[in-house]
Amino acid sequence: MTSDTVQHGLTEHSHGAGAEAKGHGGSAFNTVASFDVDAHPVPRGRDEAWRFTPMARLRDLHVDTPLDGNDYEVGVDADPRVVVETIEVTDARSAAVRGSSGYVPVDRPSARAWAEADTTLAITIPAEVQTERPTIVRLRGLGAEKAAAGHVVITAERFSQSVVVLEHEGSALFVDNIEVVTHDGARLTVVSLQDWADDAVHLSHHHVRVGRDAVVKHAVVSFGGDLVRTSVTLDYAAPGGDAELLGLYFADSGQHLEKRLFVDHNRPNCRSNVLYKGALQGAKAHTVWIGNVLIRPEAEGINTYELNRNLILTDGARADSVPNLEIETGEIEGAGHASATGRFDDEQLFYLMARGISADEARRLVVRGFFTELINKIGVPEIADRLSATVERELAIGEGLPAASSSAAVTAPSRTDHETTEAKN
Template sequence: MTTAYTEVEPAFVPVQTRSERPHSYDPSDFGVPTGREVNWKHTPVAQLSGLFETAPVNDGVVYEVSDERFVGAPLTDGAAPRGEFFRPEDVVSAVAWKGSVEALHIGIPQDEEVAEPIVVTITGQGADRRADGHLVIEAAANSQATVVLRHTGSAQYAQNVEILVRDGARLTLISVQQWQDDAIHVASHQAQVGRGSALTHSVVSFGGGLVRVNPNVELDGNGSEGRLYGLSYADAGQHLESQVYLFHKGKHTVGDVLYKGALQGESAHSVWIGDVLIGPDATGTDSYEANRNLVLTEGARADSIPNLEIETGDIVGAGHASATGRFDDEQLFYLQARGIDEEQARRLVVLGFLSDIVQRLGIPSLEEELLAAIEAELAEVNA
C-alpha cells in the first residue's frame, strides 16, 4: 500500500518582536493595515483611513514655538540631523516622513542649561484638515532643557518626533494631547540617548477622539538613562493608545517605564503595549516597566500587554507588571470610616492614583493644570 503525502507550506508567522519589525520610508512598503497585524490589532484602523496617504494639502496644524532662539533652519529630507536615527516602522510614520517636506528643528546648544520650558504649541485647524509633520528635537552635548509639545484644536495629524540626546545631555520631553473630541492624532516618537545622558519622556493624553502616541527609545550609550511616563484619561467614545519600546543597548543603562490611566464612560478604551529589550551587550542594566489602569464605570475597557526580552544574564535587575481594576473597596471603606462621603472618597482615590505621574512632570503650572483637568473629569462621572 502506498500513502501519498502532500507538502504543506509553512504557515505565515507574524513578526511579534518589536525590534524585528520592518522599516521603510515608503508608505507603499507597509500597505494599508487590516487590523489583524500585531501592531494594529488593538487600534480602530477604520477611523485612520485619512492617515494612510500623504496629505493633499498639508495645512491641518499650525506650529508656534515659545522661544525662537532654539528654532533652527527647516530640515528637508537628507538634511542632518533629520533621519540620523528615525526610521518609520509603520505606514503612518512613513506617510508623515514623506508628507513633511520640511521638519521643524528645535536645538539646544552645547553646554547650555535652559531654565524655562520650550513650548511648541501645535494647533489643529479643523477636523476635516490633514497634516503630516516631522519634528527634530536635539539636545547637544552636556545641555539641559525641557520641551513641551502641546496639541489643541482638531485635525487629522500624522506626526513623527525624532529626539537626539547627545552625550552628557539631559532632556525632558512632555507631549500633551488636549485635542477636541473629533481629532485624530497618530504619532511616532523615536529617541536615541547617548553616553552618560538622560531622557525623561512623558505622554499625557486627555483629549481627542483617537490618539495613538508610540515612543521608541534606544539607550545607546554606556550609562544612559530613560524614564518613560504616561498619563491618560479616556472618556466615552475615546481611544487613547501608547505602544512603548525601550531598547537597552549600552552598558549600565537604567530604564523606568510607568504609565497610568483612568477610564470612564461607554466604549472608553485605552491601549498600552510595553516592549523592553535588553540587548546582548547591555550588561549591568537596571530596568522596570509597569502599567496601571483604573476603570471607573461600566462599558470602559483597558488593554495592557507588557513584554520583556533579555539577551544577557549579567544585569542588575529587570521586571514588568500590569494591573487593571476598579476602586479598591478597602480604600473606600477606610476613607468613609473617617467621615468622608463616598463621592469625595472616590475623588481622593483617583487623584492619588494619577497624581503620581503628574508630579513627575516637573513643571508646577502644568501640574496644576492637569490636576484641574482630572477634577473636571471626575465632576462629570459624579454628576
C-alpha cells in the same frame, strides 16, 4: 532588502537609512523599517501591531488620505538661549536634522508623515546651556477636514539641561514623527500633551536616542481626541544612558487612547524605567498600553523596569495592558515588569467615607492620588497645575455615571496582573 530598508526599525548610530540593526533570532520584536511608504503594507485589524486599534476610525490616515492640509497654527515660546528653526525639507540643512536620531519609520503612517511633511521644526539646546524655563510649542488644529503631517526634531547638545513641552489642542487629523536626540551628559525632559477636541485623530511616533551618560525623561499625557495612538521607541548611542518613560491618560465615553513603547537596550550599563497610568470612564472608553523591552546580548549590566496601572471608574470601559520582556543575556542588574487593571479599592473608599467624606468626593480623592505621583514625576511646575485641573475636568465629566461594579476588573478584556520578574547576576 533595499538600501532604505532595515530590520527592526532602529539602526546603528548612522543618521541614515543604510545601516542594519543587529538581528536577534526569532524575536517577536522583529519588524521592517523603511523610508519607502510602499515597503510598508497597509495595516489591517488582524495585524498584531494594529489588532487593538479601531481601523474604521482612522479616517484612512493609514492608507492614502493626503497629508497636505495646513489647517493648524503653531506658536513657540522658547527660552532665549534655545535655537528654534523651521526648516524646509528641500533645505540643505534638513538632511542633517531629519533622521539625526537614527530613526527609520516602522509603519506606514510614520513613513507617510516622513514623506509628506514639508517642514521640520528643529529645537536645539546648545552645549552646556542650562535653560531657566521650558520651551513650549503649541499646535492648535483648526479643523478635521484635511489631514496634515508634522516633523519635530529636539536636540540636546553636550551637557545641556532643558525642558521642552509639545502641546496639541483643537480639531485635527494629524500624523507626525518626533525625534529626540541627547548628546553626551545632556539632561532633557520632553512632554507631549495631547488635549485635542473630541473629533481629532492623531497618530504619532516618537523616537528617543540617549547619549553617553545622558539622562532623558519622556512623558506622554493624553486627555482629548476621538482616537490618539502614540508609539515611542528608544535606544542608546553609548553606555551610561538613563531613560525614564512616563505616561498619563484619561479616556471618556467612546475615546480610544493607545500607547505603545519599545525600549531597545542595545548598549551596556544603561537604565530604563517605564511608568504609565490611565483612568477610564463611560461606555466604550478604551485604552491600550503595550510595553516592549528588548535586552540584547551586548547590553550587560543594564537595569530596566516597566509598570502599567489602569483604573476603571465605570462599567462599560475597557483597558488592554500587555507588557513584554525579552532578555538575551543574563549578565544584567535587573529586569522586571508589572501590569494591573482594576476598579477602586473598596478599603480606600470605606476609609474615606467612614470619616464623613461623601462617596463622590472619596472617588475624586482616590483618582487625584492615583495621578499625583505621576504628575510629580513629570516634574514640570509650569504645567503641573494644568494637568491636575484637567484631571478634575475629566472627573466632572464622569459625575453621574454609574460606578464600576465589583466585577469590573475581572470582566475587563485582556486584564493582566503580572508579578514582577527579575534577572540578576
